Amino acid sequence: MECYDNTNEFYETKEKVDRETKELVVWIEETYDCSGLDSKPKFYVSRSVYEGAPKRTCGEPLRQLVNESLVMKGILMLLCSLTNFLIFICNLILWKQQIPNKIEPA
Numbered sequence: 001m002e003c004y005d006n007t008n009e010f011y012e013t014k015e016k017v018d019r020e021t022k023e024l025v026v027w028i029e030e031t032y033d034c035s036g037l038d039s040k041p042k043f044y045v046s047r048s049v050y051e052g053a054p055k056r057t058c059g060e061p062l063r064q065l066v067n068e069s070l071v072m073k074g075i076l077m078l079l080c081s082l083t084n085f086l087i088f089i090c091n092l093i094l095w096k097q098q099i100p101n102k103i104e105p106a
Contacts, residue, residue: 022046034058 026046029035035044035054043049 028058028062032058032061034061037062 029044029046033054034056035041036057037059038057040054040057042053044051044054
């Protein structure tokens with residue numbers, strides 16, 4: 001990250017930023033060509049200032065990414081729940097059936 005190579009500070013806070021967080025910010029800005037979540041900042045965190053101000057925030061692209069993955073997980077969860085319910089009903093039917101006792105007492 002060009003602007004933050006020599007420092008561990010992130011914006012105006014004194015919190016230390018680890019390598020994974022820096023890589024995530026760089027990936028988001030490069031992939032979606034955006035910066036910030038709710039309000040558009042005046043510069044990118046990971047790009048040169050000469051590239052100009054960001055054109056959009058990262059909020060909407062990240063929401064779409066999360067929504068796509070959550071829809072698929074929701075569908076899979078619903079299918080698993082229906083399968084478990086069907087197995088429960090089959091077991092309940094088997095339990096209710098009376099099995100004749102073939103072994104006679106001696």
